[in-house]
Amino acid sequence: MRIVVASGKGGTGKTTVATSLARVAAERDRVRFLDCDVEAPNAALFLHPVLDSHREVGIRVPRVDADACTYCGRCAEVCQFNAIAVVGQKTLVFDDLCHGCGSCTWNCPEQAISEQLAVTGVIDSGQTAEGIAFAQGVMNVGQTMGVPILRELKQWTAAPPPVGHDLRGRALEIRDAPPGASCPVVETMRGADFVLLVTEPTPFGLHDLKQVVAIARELGLPAGVVINRDGIGDDAVAAYCAESDLPILLRIPMERRIAEAIASGQPLVEAEPRYRPEFQTLLEHIVAGVNA
Amino acid sequence: MKLAISIAGQSLDSPFDARFGRAESFCLVDTDTGAWTTHANPAQSASGGAGVQAAQFVAKLGAQAVVSGAYGPKAYDTLSAANIQRLLAPGKDACSAADILASFTAGQLIPADGASHGGHHGG
Numbered sequence: 001m002r003i004v005v006a007s008g009k010g011g012t013g014k015t016t017v018a019t020s021l022a023r024v025a026a027e028r029d030r031v032r033f034l035d036c037d038v039e040a041p042n043a044a045l046f047l048h049p050v051l052d053s054h055r056e057v058g059i060r061v062p063r064v065d066a067d068a069c070t071y072c073g074r075c076a077e078v079c080q081f082n083a084i085a086v087v088g089q090k091t092l093v094f095d096d097l098c099h100g101c102g103s104c105t106w107n108c109p110e111q112a113i114s115e116q117l118a119v120t121g122v123i124d125s126g127q128t129a130e131g132i133a134f135a136q137g138v139m140n141v142g143q144t145m146g147v148p149i150l151r152e153l154k155q156w157t158a159a160p161p162p163v164g165h166d167l168r169g170r171a172l173e174i175r176d177a178p179p180g181a182s183c184p185v186v187e188t189m190r191g192a193d194f195v196l197l198v199t200e201p202t203p204f205g206l207h208d209l210k211q212v213v214a215i216a217r218e219l220g221l222p223a224g225v226v227i228n229r230d231g232i233g234d235d236a237v238a239a240y241c242a243e244s245d246l247p248i249l250l251r252i253p254m255e256r257r258i259a260e261a262i263a264s265g266q267p268l269v270e271a272e273p274r275y276r277p278e279f280q281t282l283l284e285h286i287v288a289g290v291n292a
Numbered sequence: 293m294k295l296a297i298s299i300a301g302q303s304l305d306s307p308f309d310a311r312f313g314r315a316e317s318f319c320l321v322d323t324d325t326g327a328w329t330t331h332a333n334p335a336q337s338a339s340g341g342a343g344v345q346a347a348q349f350v351a352k353l354g355a356q357a358v359v360s361g362a363y364g365p366k367a368y369d370t371l372s373a374a375n376i377q378r379l380l381a382p383g384k385d386a387c388s389a390a391d392i393l394a395s396f397t398a399g400q401l402i403p404a405d406g407a408s409h410g411g412h413h414g415g
């Protein structure tokens with residue numbers, strides 16, 4: 001089962017919740033954790049995996065064989081992104097416009113196009129001391145398209161456990177979503193089973209929460225809410241959740257010690273072990289809710 | 293020769309549009325006979341790569357030179373691959389395609405040459 005932890009904006013404590021959930025789950029289940037914030041991954045700081053594998057990923061961009069090309073213009077016609085141009089006896093490819101969709105290659109009547117990997121980022125993976133299989137996508141500087149890396153990241157499979165190692169518990173995947181409500185968030189949620197939304201009880205929190213809820217609903221995914229820094233702000237988030245049929249699964253109060261732990265990059269359950277049972281209950285609620 | 297001018301409208305009297313990729317349309321003038329036609333720019337609402345698409349469009353129209361206010365690097369590369377001369381007209385004074393044509397005939401338009409934005413790909 002795949003759980004996405006998302007929040008409309010950064011700094012709501014999303015990563016501390018996602019990593020706490022992973023730590024608690026790993027006590028009994030097989031957990032894989034994907035840090036999907038490819039622009040600024042930071043879950044590794046909380047979980048301390050040993051990242052011993054690095055794989056370059058990217059999109060497949062077209063290269064035209066000038067000897068085979070008849071300059072018919074078909075490739076340029078089918079490209080929705082204007083990434084390939086045919087003028088006179090020349091073809092031009094603009095890698096930074098290309099989405100790697102393969103249409104041009106597929107449609108070329110002369111089979112004059114081959115594809116070449118244009119590296120846009122890297123997937124780092126490894127394991128944590130608790131046995132959590134961990135992977136993160138890191139986008140190269142200057143790259144603007146995070147979605148291709150996310151697709152690769154979602155397909156990443158951890159090395160199988162050594163022979164004799166017991167396959168205990170359930171297989172759980174936790175995806176730490178990027179902040180915001182744009183394409184990478186949609187891609188992170190696609191194919192998931194549940195979306196856990198972390199928010200703050202403030203007007204800003206509510207505004208961003210609504211946007212992410214809209215995406216989850218669009219994808220038909222069940223969702224639940226964690227209210228962080230409970231006690232600041234107002235009751236508008238709780239009221240919205242009640243009227244939108246969104247269960248509030250956990251409230252984390254505004255306390256200085258918690259805020260400091262989060263700021264220093266610790267999963268909440270590590271900084272404040274008294275939250276372990278709460279996260280165990282949260283996890284079981286999610287699993288039960290999905291299987292209901 | 294055939295000259296394409298980026299315009300906002302459908303005639304030789306339409307105002308000059310200083311944008312190239314997102315121009316509303318192009319006025320194609322035969323500078324020898326003065327005959328002209330206008331063509332809606334299919335790239336005007338392209339989500340990306342408007343310059344590339346517009347450049348291919350004017351190449352298909354058979355233009356040998358274009359006049360606009362500015363060229364993005366990809367439009368510039370595509371036009372230059374098509375051997376189309378890129379001319380600049382200042383967009384600040386309101387003027388019509390006819391005025392641009394007059395400036396062209398008088399040899400007053402500057403070629404957009406300084407812009408060299410990397411090489412070509414793909415042969």
Ligand code: SF4
Nearest residue numbers: 069070072073075108
């Ligand atoms: S479709 Fe193939 S043959 Fe036609 S212009 Fe493109 S690369 Fe050349």
Ligand code: SF4
Nearest residue numbers: 079098099101102104
């Ligand atoms: S792979 Fe797709 S986006 Fe890239 S040039 Fe070909 S058709 Fe265009």
